[in-house]
Amino acid sequence: xxxxxxxTVRDDLKSALTQAWSEVARTGDWLSGExxxxxxxxxxxAWQCKLCQRRKEALSPYAIKGDHDxxxxxxxxxxxxxxxxxxxxxxxxxSWYASTIAAGITEDEFIELLSLVTIVTGADTFMGAVGxxxxxxxxxxxxxxxxxxxxxxxxxxxGWTPTVAPEDAGPELGDFYETGPxxxxxxxxxxxxxxxxxxxxxxxxxxLGNPLRVELEGVERAISRAQMEFIATRTSAYLDCFY
Amino acid sequence: xxxxxxxxxxxxxxxxxxxxxxxxxxGGLPRGKLLNDFVEAVCAGDAxxxxxxxxxxxxxxxxxxxxxxxxxxxxxxxxxxxADATGIxxxxxKAAATEAMRTELGLDELDSRFFGRGERI
Numbered sequence: 001x002x003x004x005x006x007x008t009v010r011d012d013l014k015s016a017l018t019q020a021w022s023e024v025a026r027t028g029d030w031l032s033g034e035x036x037x038x039x040x041x042x043x044x045x046a047w048q049c050k051l052c053q054r055r056k057e058a059l060s061p062y063a064i065k066g067d068h069d070x071x072x073x074x075x076x077x078x079x080x081x082x083x084x085x086x087x088x089x090x091x092x093x094x095s096w097y098a099s100t101i102a103a104g105i106t107e108d109e110f111i112e113l114l115s116l117v118t119i120v121t122g123a124d125t126f127m128g129a130v131g132x133x134x135x136x137x138x139x140x141x142x143x144x145x146x147x148x149x150x151x152x153x154x155x156x157x158x159g160w161t162p163t164v165a166p167e168d169a170g171p172e173l174g175d176f177y178e179t180g181p182x183x184x185x186x187x188x189x190x191x192x193x194x195x196x197x198x199x200x201x202x203x204x205x206x207x208l209g210n211p212l213r214v215e216l217e218g219v220e221r222a223i224s225r226a227q228m229e230f231i232a233t234r235t236s237a238y239l240d241c242f243y
Numbered sequence: 244x245x246x247x248x249x250x251x252x253x254x255x256x257x258x259x260x261x262x263x264x265x266x267x268x269x270g271g272l273p274r275g276k277l278l279n280d281f282v283e284a285v286c287a288g289d290a291x292x293x294x295x296x297x298x299x300x301x302x303x304x305x306x307x308x309x310x311x312x313x314x315x316x317x318x319x320x321x322x323x324x325x326a327d328a329t330g331i332x333x334x335x336x337k338a339a340a341t342e343a344m345r346t347e348l349g350l351d352e353l354d355s356r357f358f359g360r361g362e363r364i
Contacts, residue, residue: 007306008306008307009310010310010311086324089327089328090327094330111329114324114325114329115325117324118324118325122317123317125313125320126314126316128288128293129285130309130310131294159326159329159330160329161330163329183334184331184332185326185331187331189325189329199321203318206314206315207314207315207318207319207322221311222307222311223278223308223311227272227275227312228311230272230275230278230279232319234278234279234282235282235315235316236319236322238283239324239327241323
């Protein structure tokens with residue numbers, strides 16, 4: 001759809017969106033194509049969930065009990081993870097994360113789920129903002145079993161999930177740390193190298209490959225660096241995130 | 244408080260109070276109010292308002308500017324979710340460099356992760 005739209009979209013952004021979307025229902029590092037497709041569909045469905053709406057309005061989401069409105073393709077713990085990340089990520093706690101893992105999602109599966117949910121939400125946000133219909137998901141996911149191998153060098157931190165620090169990075173991460181800053185946020189998905197390498201190429205085009213750059217020389221954007229920062233800060237504040 | 248990475252070099256600054264919703268809304272930037280309206284409409288999921296503001300941006304700034312503004316909104320619907328769900332803290336150097344700003348804006352009252360792994364509401 002983005003390829004055939006009359007809207008003028010930068011080629012690098014169009015290419016990154018197309019590539020990211022083509023991976024959504026493919027076999028992942030820890031999840032099958034069918035699981036990934038189910039997660040993507042559930043991420044879109046989360047916005048209609050009445051329990052999530054009640055929690056969003058509550059002083060604390062943890063005080064509101066009930067059942068999610070879901071599509072029936074994922075276990076309950078997975079639905080809770082998808083819905084919370086989509087609708088109320090700003091109030092996620094370490095206890096919530098621990099309970100999610102205790103409910104049967106492995107740390108590696110959680111990272112892949114998080115990346116996938118975020119890619120779908122980001123792509124949908126972009127398409128809605130520019131006035132295009134959401135990108136279509138396929139009817140079925142790719143067949144095949146994921147390798148389910150954790151990279152060497154993974155250690156707990158700097159948040160509450162394990163990551164691979166630049167000094168511990170092995171061949172699984174390829175040139176990941178050579179192609180961008182080694183900020184904590186960029187480490188966040190490195191427990192699942194394939195996912196880190198799916199997520200960041202899209203984000204690099206939506207925003208900047210190196211957010212530490214102070215000017216836009218050599219980077220094609222139609223708004224100023226200050227305007228980008230203002231939008232970024234305003235959007236983060238809207239999500240209750242001050243990272 | 245006026246703040247900007249780029250502003251340190253170009254003087255093209257914006258008002259951070261506006262960016263976190265405590266100011267008048269335009270951030271002191273060219274087309275700041277319009278961009279703020281775009282963020283609010285998109286993040287609220289208000290399709291009708293988004294369509295109206297989108298056309299105003301295209302008219303006033305051009306289609307490419309509207310696309311790039313939309314891309315930044317999309318990006319910052321991603322970074323926070325990843326940071327929040329993994330508990331990624333602010334780097335110590337960044338926390339130290341922004342201590343005064345966070346105190347002035349009351350950000351630490353909103354996010355205890357700046358101080359470590361404390362539980363939030």
